[in-house]
Amino acid sequence: MKARRIELSIPIEAGTLPDPEAVVPVFHAIIRDGSLGEVLVDVARYGHVKNAPAVVLVGHASDYVIEVTPEGLRFAAVRKRDAAPDDRRLLDVAERLLAAAQQVQAALPAVRFRTDELRIRVLDRLNAPNTPETFRRLSDEVGAFARRWLGEVTLEPGADPSAPLEIWIRRGKSEPLSALSARLARPAEE
Amino acid sequence: MAADPSWKERLAARTRQDWSREIDVFETQLELRQRGKIEEKLFAETRLRRGAYGQRYDNGHRQDGQKAQELAFPERPTKGPGTVWDAPGMMRLKVPYGKLSAEQLEAMAELAEEYSDGILHVTTRQDVQLHFVHIEDTPDLMRRLAAVGITSREACGNSVRNVTQCTSAGVCSGEAFDTTPYAHALAFFLLGHDDVQDMGRKFKVAFSGCRQSACGLTSFHDIGAIATTRAVGERVERGFQLFVGGGLGAVPQAAQLLEEFTPETELLPVSQAVCRVFARLGERENRQRARLKFLVKRLGIEEFRRLVRDERAKLRPDPRWTAFLEALGAGDERPLRAGAPLSAEAARAAGAGFARWRADNVRGQKQAGYTTATVSLPLGDLTSRQARAVAAVARLLTGDTLRTTVDQNLLFRWVSEADLPALYAALEQVGLGDGDAGTIADVTSCPGTDTCKLGISSSRGLSAELRRRLRVIDAPAARELHVKCSGCYNSCAQHHVADIGFLGVSRVVNGRRVPHFQLVVGGQWTDNAGAFGLAIGAVPSKNVPKLVDALVARYAAERADGDVFRDWVQRVGKKEIRALVDAHAHVPPYDVDPSYYSDWGDPREYTIGDIGEGECAGAVVSYLEMGLAASEREVFEAQLLLDQGEPAGAARRALSAMLQAARALAHERNPNVSEDAAEVVREFRVHFYDTKLFFDPFVGGKFAHYLFNAQAEPPASATHDVAHQLIEEAQLFLDAAHACHAKLVAQTSPTAAE
Numbered sequence: 001m002k003a004r005r006i007e008l009s010i011p012i013e014a015g016t017l018p019d020p021e022a023v024v025p026v027f028h029a030i031i032r033d034g035s036l037g038e039v040l041v042d043v044a045r046y047g048h049v050k051n052a053p054a055v056v057l058v059g060h061a062s063d064y065v066i067e068v069t070p071e072g073l074r075f076a077a078v079r080k081r082d083a084a085p086d087d088r089r090l091l092d093v094a095e096r097l098l099a100a101a102q103q104v105q106a107a108l109p110a111v112r113f114r115t116d117e118l119r120i121r122v123l124d125r126l127n128a129p130n131t132p133e134t135f136r137r138l139s140d141e142v143g144a145f146a147r148r149w150l151g152e153v154t155l156e157p158g159a160d161p162s163a164p165l166e167i168w169i170r171r172g173k174s175e176p177l178s179a180l181s182a183r184l185a186r187p188a189e190e
Numbered sequence: 191m192a193a194d195p196s197w198k199e200r201l202a203a204r205t206r207q208d209w210s211r212e213i214d215v216f217e218t219q220l221e222l223r224q225r226g227k228i229e230e231k232l233f234a235e236t237r238l239r240r241g242a243y244g245q246r247y248d249n250g251h252r253q254d255g256q257k258a259q260e261l262a263f264p265e266r267p268t269k270g271p272g273t274v275w276d277a278p279g280m281m282r283l284k285v286p287y288g289k290l291s292a293e294q295l296e297a298m299a300e301l302a303e304e305y306s307d308g309i310l311h312v313t314t315r316q317d318v319q320l321h322f323v324h325i326e327d328t329p330d331l332m333r334r335l336a337a338v339g340i341t342s343r344e345a346c347g348n349s350v351r352n353v354t355q356c357t358s359a360g361v362c363s364g365e366a367f368d369t370t371p372y373a374h375a376l377a378f379f380l381l382g383h384d385d386v387q388d389m390g391r392k393f394k395v396a397f398s399g400c401r402q403s404a405c406g407l408t409s410f411h412d413i414g415a416i417a418t419t420r421a422v423g424e425r426v427e428r429g430f431q432l433f434v435g436g437g438l439g440a441v442p443q444a445a446q447l448l449e450e451f452t453p454e455t456e457l458l459p460v461s462q463a464v465c466r467v468f469a470r471l472g473e474r475e476n477r478q479r480a481r482l483k484f485l486v487k488r489l490g491i492e493e494f495r496r497l498v499r500d501e502r503a504k505l506r507p508d509p510r511w512t513a514f515l516e517a518l519g520a521g522d523e524r525p526l527r528a529g530a531p532l533s534a535e536a537a538r539a540a541g542a543g544f545a546r547w548r549a550d551n552v553r554g555q556k557q558a559g560y561t562t563a564t565v566s567l568p569l570g571d572l573t574s575r576q577a578r579a580v581a582a583v584a585r586l587l588t589g590d591t592l593r594t595t596v597d598q599n600l601l602f603r604w605v606s607e608a609d610l611p612a613l614y615a616a617l618e619q620v621g622l623g624d625g626d627a628g629t630i631a632d633v634t635s636c637p638g639t640d641t642c643k644l645g646i647s648s649s650r651g652l653s654a655e656l657r658r659r660l661r662v663i664d665a666p667a668a669r670e671l672h673v674k675c676s677g678c679y680n681s682c683a684q685h686h687v688a689d690i691g692f693l694g695v696s697r698v699v700n701g702r703r704v705p706h707f708q709l710v711v712g713g714q715w716t717d718n719a720g721a722f723g724l725a726i727g728a729v730p731s732k733n734v735p736k737l738v739d740a741l742v743a744r745y746a747a748e749r750a751d752g753d754v755f756r757d758w759v760q761r762v763g764k765k766e767i768r769a770l771v772d773a774h775a776h777v778p779p780y781d782v783d784p785s786y787y788s789d790w791g792d793p794r795e796y797t798i799g800d801i802g803e804g805e806c807a808g809a810v811v812s813y814l815e816m817g818l819a820a821s822e823r824e825v826f827e828a829q830l831l832l833d834q835g836e837p838a839g840a841a842r843r844a845l846s847a848m849l850q851a852a853r854a855l856a857h858e859r860n861p862n863v864s865e866d867a868a869e870v871v872r873e874f875r876v877h878f879y880d881t882k883l884f885f886d887p888f889v890g891g892k893f894a895h896y897l898f899n900a901q902a903e904p905p906a907s908a909t910h911d912v913a914h915q916l917i918e919e920a921q922l923f924l925d926a927a928h929a930c931h932a933k934l935v936a937q938t939s940p941t942a943a944e
Contacts, residue, residue, distance in 0.1 A: 002194075005304060025793040032254035039262055041247055041278060044322070044640065045791050046309055048568040048654045050621025051575070053308050058322050060263060060276055063307065081324065123304045126195055162296070162578050164303055 001089045001141055005123035008093045009067065009076035010101070013112035017073055020054040020066045021047055026107040027057040027064070035103060036096075038062060057100075064100045075101055075113060078123070090120075090145045091184065098181045105177065116174040118146070121158075122165040130165040132157070142167050149184055197330045201337040209336040212343065216240050217329040218823050224267055224275075227826065232819050234270025235811040239349055241282040241342030242328050244270065244805040245321060245641050248277035255794030269325050272803055278322040280641060281306070282345040283335060286377040287355035287370065287397070288316035288601075291590035292581035297338040299577035305331050310577055312570040314634060314684055315352045315394070316594040317345060321641050343382060346805065348389050350465070353377035355397040356405030357593040357601050360523065363556035365399025366417040367428055371521060372457055373397045375514035376415075379458050385861075386465050388813035390472040391480035393465065394437075398718050401431070407596060409719040410436040410687070412468075412482040413461055414445045415452075416718065428454045434464055434494070435486030438681035442722040443483040446491045448498065456502075458511040463501035466861070467494070506862065523604060526589035529559020530608040540611035543623060547614055550625035555603070563602045563613055564627035568657060569635050569650055570598030572622070579620040587613055596684075597634050599627060630671040630742070631660040634684065638677025638694060639789065643802035645677035647694025647705040647731055651790025659735055665746045671755055672715050673738070675707070685710050687719040689755035690741060695728050696798050699777040705731040705789040705796045709771055711741075711759050721756065726764060727771035732786050737774040744770070814931055817854020821847045821924050828917045837913035841905035844913065844920040848897045851927040855884070858934060871901050884930050893919075893926040 017023070027043045030036055039060035046052045050068070053076075057064040061081040067074045077097035084092035101113050120142060122128040128138065135157045146153045146169045158166025202210065216236070223233040249272045250261050266275035283298060298318055302310050305327045306320035313319055323331065332342055344350055353373050360368035376395060380386050386393065395413045398406020408414025414433035419426050432452045436445025452460050464482075471489075473480040486494050537545070551564040565572075565580060572580070580600060584592055591603040605613055617623045626632050633656050636642065638649030653675045663669055674688035678695075685691030691710035696703050706728040713723030729737050749758050759767060777786050789796050824847035831840035849870050856863045856873035863873045878884040879894045886893060896919035905916060 021791075024791065028254070028793055031252070032256075032259070039276075041252070041261060042322075042641075043792075044307060044309075045651075045654075046571060046573075048657065049309070049571050049573060049576075052571075052573045056307050058278065058307065060261075060278070063322075065307075125300060125304065126197055126200070160575075162582075163575065 001122070001128075001138060002086050003089070003122045003124040003127050005078060005080045006089055006093050007065075007076050007078040007119075007121040007123060008090075008097050009065075009074040009119045009121075010097065011071075011114040011117055012066075012073040012075055013114050014072055016110050016112040017066075017108070020068060020073060021045070022108060023055050023066050023104060026104055027055065029107065030057065030100075030103060036100060062096055064096075074119070075104070080123075090142065094149065094184055098177055098184065102177050102181070113177055114174045115150075115177070115180055116171050118150075118169040119158075120167040120169065121163075122167075125164065128165050130158070130161055130163065134165055135167065138165070138167060142169070149180070197333045201333050204337040205333065206336065209341055209343075210333070212341075213329055213332045213336060215820075215823060216332070218827055219819075220325065220329065222823060222826055223269065226267055227822065228819055230268045230270055230273075232811055232815060234273065234805070235347055235816070236819065237269060237325070237328075238347030238805060239344055240328070240332065241284065241345030242323075242325060243280040243282055243346045244273050244643055244802070245277070245279045246639070246643050246645065246800055246802065248273050248279060248643070249802050250274040250277060251800075253794065253797045253799040255797070258799055270805070273805075275325065278324060281320045281323045281328060281331060281342065282313075283318045283320070283340055283342050284345040284352045285316050285318055285340070285594050286353050287359070287373040288357055288593040288595060289370075290592040290594060291338070292584040292592070293590075294338045294340055295577050295581040295584075295592060297334055297340070299574040299581070301331050301334060302577070303574045308574050309571050310574070311637075312567055312572075312594045312598045312600065314596050314598060314636070314682060316354050316596060317352050318594065319637075321637075341381070344386075346392075348391055348811075350380045350383075350386050350389075350393045350395065353380075353395045353397070354407070354411075354596060356399050356403070357595050357603075358405055358553075358555075358562065359397070359399050361555035361557060361560070361562060361603055362399055362403075362405075364403060366419050367399070368522070369397040369399050369415070369417050371514060371518050372415070372417075372430075372454065374521070375510075376458060376461055379510055380461070380465065383462070383465075384865075385462055385469065387816065388857075388861075389465070389469045390474040391477060391482075393468065393482065395461070402717060405596075405718075407684070407687070407719045408433055408436070409444050409717075410438045410442060410684075410722075411445060412437065413464060414718070415457065418451065420451055430454070430457055432457075432460065434498075435483045435491075437481050437483040438684060438686050438722075439481065440679040440681070442681065442686045443487065444722070446486060448491070448495055454515060455512050459502055459505055459508070460498065462505060462508075463498045466501050466505075467497045470861070471497070504862075506864075523591050524589070525557075525560060525604040525606070527587060527606045527609060529557065529606050531559060532607040532610055536608070536611060540614065543618065544611060544614045547623060547625040548610060550629060551627040552605075552610060557604075559607055560603075561605050561607055561610065563605050563610065564595070565600040565602070565617060565622050566624040566627045566632060567599050567622075568624070569633070569653055572600075576620045576622055579616065580622070583613060583616045586616075597628070597632060599632070626661060629660075629669045630663055630673055631657050631669075632672075633657045633660070634672075634674040634688070636676050636680075636682035638675075639792070639800070642677060642682075643805065644680060645694065646696055646798060646801065647677055647707055648789040648792060649675040649677035649683060649692070649694055651792065652692065652707065652731055652734055655735055655790055656738060660738070660742075663742065667749055667753075668742045668746045671742065671745075684719075685713070686722040687713040687715050688723070689713065689715070690738060691723055692734060693725070694731075696796070697728060697730075697777075699730075699786075700779055702780060702787055703796050703798060704777050704786055707731055707734050709737065709767070711764075711767060712756055714756055724764070726767050727775070729771055729774045730777050730786050731789055733774040733776075737770065740770055740774070741767075813857055814854045814934070817857065818851055818924070818927055818931060821851035821854070821920075821927065824850055825917065825920050825924060828913070828920065832910065832913050832917065837908050837910045838905065841908035841913040841916045844916040845897075845900045845905060847920045848900065848923045851924050852878075852897055855927060855930060867901060871897065878930065883933060884926060886926055886929070893923045896920070896923050 433445035635653035639645035714721035828843035
């Protein structure tokens with residue numbers, strides 16, 4: 001996928017993270033310990049803003065976000081620099097999302113992530129304007145990647161034409177992060 | 191295969207050519223810095239003047255609560271002294287007098303999503319800031335802004351910052367007249383003006399439509415202009431009470447009256463003269479004393495006034511001084527919808543939330559049937575999605591009448607009263623339906639330790655906590671108080687003019703650092719920030735909310751009829767207030783309550799180890815140094831043009847590079863030298879060739895002749911070889927200009943040149 005910035009997110013199961021601020025010390029610890037193996041800089045807090053990226057772990061090449069939406073909390077990874085080659089970008093952001101989510105879960109065992117509804121946001125209006133044509137163009141690549149990784153899925157565009165292009169990936173089941181991680185690690189040919 | 195699309199190509203037709211060129215120039219400077227062709231100090235001032243500011247941890251180090259750790263950014267050149275290239279920074283978007291169109295707000299929302307973290311932050315100077323922006327993204331970010339009529343030029347650095355204005359200008363019943371066209375004219379007259387490129391420190395301008403209200407805050411500006419009129423026979427003449435030399439910072443100083451009545455025709459030239467006096471005589475070595483307020487204090491207002499008048503008399507006439515007056519009224523805002531009253535029945539039907547929001551956030555305009563409506567932004571923040579929703583409402587109900595406010599909110603103007611329920615419903619739907627505008631819960635905060643390199647304590651963490659607690663206060667007198675929190679003494683949150691102000695400090699208690707805030711009381715928000723408060727004493731950050739509760743409770747209980755907070759403070763006396771502070775000053779031992787040893791919202795053990803070198807103003811880089819850097823860049827661009835097979839353009843650029851360097855030198859001797867090529871060469875010849883100052887010890891005036899020859903026969907249609915030779919000559923001329931610069935420095939400061 002040709003895009004400067006790609007975000008992949010999954011929902012956080014309702015009620016398992018009552019206060020998004022609980023993630024703040026976890027993010028600080030990730031920076032301190034270098035446990036994601038990349039340059040991470042700071043933790044930004046926007047809990048005072050409604051329906052916002054409430055807590056952001058800001059990095060040089062990636063950000064990790066607890067996002068409050070009207071439908072509930074989501075956890076996102078944003079790949080913003082030093083991206084992998086075009087044909088590996090989705091894989092790259094997915095790997096980072098799962099790695100960070102697993103660290104959050106290890107630190108806060110009550111937190112549960114759902115993997116039945118993934119959302120890709122392409123934060124690059126130059127290469128991927130939010131149009132039906134772009135959605136169609138990217139659906140092939142996203143669909144192929146998602147089916148290889150997750151099995152049977154459906155893809156839908158986001159509802160807001162003024163927002164960045166969104167592709168919603170829906171599947172019939174939610175599996176543990178570890179299962180998704182294991183499948184992602186296998187070569188694509190398998 | 192088609193080339194990748196670029197914002198430059200896509201937006202070319204929609205962008206002013208001069209702004210487009212400026213951004214291209216900046217992009218070239220980025221490239222030159224990466225190649226080590228521009229020194230870091232110069233590049234830092236260059237990027238600051240384009241609004242690209244440093245941010246906390248950009249020195250590549252971060253305290254984790256126990257120790258400092260290195261942030262392993264890729265190895266690259268720095269982007270300023272002690273500033274790592276890849277460290278994220280802040281981008282300040284200038285919004286002259288706060289006026290925003292729906293299209294502009296939408297563009298900013300997109301930029302926040304694609305280059306920042308999805309949050310737009312409104313500042314106390316009516317700017318918008320984006321944080322965590324990579325320096326290499328800034329040219330495209332600037333292009334996308336320029337395409338909707340916004341420039342970040344001179345948003346930071348030693349320059350004229352955003353011109354601010356009362357947000358009610360044009361709709362306020364108390365104003366002498368609408369100052370908007372004057373603020374607009376002055377903002378764009380000074381933007382990039384030659385006379386403001388060589389100032390030793392930043393320079394701030396504010397407009398107010400009246401004397402008595404707070405809105406313009408003219409008392410703490412370098413130039414504060416208050417609208418006034420006088421009768422001249424049958425005619426009413428417009429003008430301004432002009433104040434100069436105000437400022438906050440560590441030691442606030444009230445602006446002094448420069449002229450009781452500056453006619454509207456003189457507003458621009460007198461302001462220009464003030465800038466020139468400041469540029470010429472302002473402090474340049476010690477930046478702690480370099481603001482205009484120190485110069486006015488040192489000279490005395492009488493002498494400063496005399497100097498300004500002398501300077502004014504010497505100015506070359508400029509048609510822009512009065513051209514805007516011929517079009518007064520042409521740019522006035524017009525309502526999108528007819529003004530209509532809101533019926534009591536419709537107001538009731540809109541619900542209790544609407545009633546509360548309306549009471550706090552809505553004010554009548556002088557135009558019947560219309561109101562302003564404030565969008566309360568907690569700590570000045572809104573998301574991209576919210577920004578798009580605000581823009582959509584503006585398109586539907588008000589047109590392009592939005593304003594950013596100095597208390598970090600947004601304001602709709604020209605709202606038909608009948609549309610208020612629809613406006614509220616739309617805001618409520620995206621989480622922007624809070625009331626509390628202008629109340630005690632509408633806490634103002636600077637970025638503090640969240641992102642600012644100078645932050646000592648977490649002003650945003652504290653402000654978020656105060657905002658949450660203070661929303662429940664309902665005593666009317668207490669609700670009217672203003673609370674402002676700065677993370678250090680620099681007063682970016684304007685704590686000196688709050689009823690209850692705080693500034694971040696640190697204290698060592700029980701052998702450990704503990705974040706504290708100094709309480710500042712006695713400030714006055716009204717009367718254009720009529721009085722500055724004084725610090726009373728410090729309390730630990732975690733005790734500030736309790737101290738505020740105690741202050742507010744006593745004020746509500748003890749105030750006399752008609753008292754404002756400042757009256758009450760004066761009546762009870764600072765000693766009493768100090769006793770309240772002392773009662774909240776205790777810090778328990780670490781093992782009893784370690785929470786005191788961390789700041790609001792930050793679980794790390796508190797330290798001041800992350801405080802860095804401020805970029806509030808860059809190092810003083812002289813006009814000459816900037817000119818030589820620009821010349822350097824033009825020589826490089828000439829090479830690129832030649833490589834692209836455009837020898838004629840390359841030759842023209844090479845000549846332009848020599849003229850640029852010659853003009854920078856000539857400016858040292860004659861600050862009035864224009865951009866006219868013949869005049870530049872003439873002045874250069876008189877001051878640097880005839881005096882032999884430009885001469886090389888071995889070849890004498892040879893390099894100067896490169897300029898003279900090229901100027902005598904401008905290269906209209908050069909061949910590749912001619913252009914190549916001219917570029918080489920331009921490089922030699924530039925090297926000679928650098929050598930000449932060193933001689934000039936040695937003349938004034940023999941040790942500095944060593």
